[in-house]
Amino acid sequence: MSWVAGKLAIIGWPVSHSRSPLIHNYWLAAQGLPPLYEAYPIDPKDDFRAALRGMADAGFVGANVTVPHKEAAFAAMDALSPAAQILGAVNTISFENGRLQGDNTDGDGFLAGLDAASQRGAPDGNWQNAPALVLGAGGAARAIIAALGRAGIDDIRLVNRTRDKAEALSGLAPHIAIGDWQDRAALADGCGLLVNTTSLGMTGQPPLEMPLDGLKSGALVSDIVYTPLHTPLLRAAQASGYIAVDGLGMLLHQAALSFEIWTGMRPHIDDKLRALLVTDLAEKD
Ligand code: ATR
Numbered sequence: 001m002s003w004v005a006g007k008l009a010i011i012g013w014p015v016s017h018s019r020s021p022l023i024h025n026y027w028l029a030a031q032g033l034p035p036l037y038e039a040y041p042i043d044p045k046d047d048f049r050a051a052l053r054g055m056a057d058a059g060f061v062g063a064n065v066t067v068p069h070k071e072a073a074f075a076a077m078d079a080l081s082p083a084a085q086i087l088g089a090v091n092t093i094s095f096e097n098g099r100l101q102g103d104n105t106d107g108d109g110f111l112a113g114l115d116a117a118s119q120r121g122a123p124d125g126n127w128q129n130a131p132a133l134v135l136g137a138g139g140a141a142r143a144i145i146a147a148l149g150r151a152g153i154d155d156i157r158l159v160n161r162t163r164d165k166a167e168a169l170s171g172l173a174p175h176i177a178i179g180d181w182q183d184r185a186a187l188a189d190g191c192g193l194l195v196n197t198t199s200l201g202m203t204g205q206p207p208l209e210m211p212l213d214g215l216k217s218g219a220l221v222s223d224i225v226y227t228p229l230h231t232p233l234l235r236a237a238q239a240s241g242y243i244a245v246d247g248l249g250m251l252l253h254q255a256a257l258s259f260e261i262w263t264g265m266r267p268h269i270d271d272k273l274r275a276l277l278v279t280d281l282a283e284k285d
Contacts, residue, residue, distance in 0.1 A: 149173025
């Protein structure tokens with residue numbers, strides 16, 4: 001193994017709820033390594049650059065970044081990958097001898113999760129040859145829209161309750177059409193992919209009202225939240241014969257891409273890891 005094992009972390013505030021330590025330490029254990037990955041809270045009131053320098057001094061070689069630090073991480077990097085540059089946000093930092101390299105694996109992680117689900121659910125599924133409808137215009141939507149553009153989707157429909165926020169994302173991919181939130185059912189017509197990036201359907205939030213009958217047969221329906229894992233949207237999708245893609249897909253695949261950036265090894269996303277996460281979610285949420 002060429003990787004020189006060092007400490008890894010997820011940076012956020014709060015961050016104790018994060019499942020990233022469970023995931024990465026599972027992969028480290030598979031390599032015969034100790035649990036080097038920890039949750040690392042950084043208070044937004046603190047000096048973020050100074051905190052990163054402190055991590056480098058303490059022997060960290062890599063870190064994931066979550067809310068609310070992805071933009072601060074972007075601003076603190078010495079070098080950025082194209083994906084991070086497009087999004088203006090970093091979710092993966094490599095500490096390279098005092099130099100900070102920033103990447104963003106959220107979008108490619110989302111696509112990898114879709115691919116894995118579509119292979120399981122419908123080997124002949126062709127979501128890439130049909131329009132896609134994305135609901136919501138927050139940070140997750142940015143990464144997903146840019147990734148759908150890279151995947152070659154030439155009809156991306158985007159709606160958000162606050163239309164202006166959707167308009168602001170229209171430069172992220174070549175073929176984005178902005179619609180009104182109340183027109184979302186009509187805009188789903190003929191789509192091979194529906195992605196909910198809003199907080200509707202999360203534990204404690206109202207459900208998402210979204211008729212699915214206009215979708216193409218065999219369409220993928222993706223909810224990026226994983227609390228709960230089986231949202232009302234995903235249950236409705238399954239009941240109508242569509243392929244439901246739960247939030248663990250994006251979570252696991254963005255993690256795998258980060259792990260590969262740091263170690264050079266693409267970790268295996270196996271059923272045992274997924275089962276561990278499902279149990280952990282059931283116990284704590
Ligand atoms: P993230 O960065 O994880 O995507 P976010 O930035 O908080 O999260 O975005 C939340 C999304 O859920 C937004 O698109 C938000 O719509 P607005 O931009 O109009 O706020 C959407 N959302 C939250 N509550 C909603 C509701 N009751 N109805 C419709 N959309 C809602």
